[in-house]
Amino acid sequence: MVWVSLVLALAIVIVIIGGFLNRRQQGLGIGWQFIRFNVIAISLPVTCILALNGQLTGEAATIIGGALGYCFGKNDGRKSSSGKSSGTKTGSDT
DSSP, rough: OHHHHHHHHHHHHHHHHHHHHHHHHOOOOOOOHHHHHHHHHHHHHHHHHHHHHOOOOOHHHHHHHHHHHHHOOOOOOOOOOTTTTOOOTTTOOO
């Protein structure tokens, strides 16, 4: 179990450093897509590490869920190509 936790912890560091180096090499900035990728890449191993060690409490799950909700609830400003409002109902919604 210790080795699994160590591998998951190293995966977090490798993903973050690799992501930053990749963005820097391509000359891109840090946008919402990169932030979303990092939140997923960090939250899944952290959740696994906490669960394996019996430390996944309600408070930790709330913080992880809040980070996921914030990142994926953010509107990136892009408009839908269909031109329809997201509040309108279609035939399949009724």
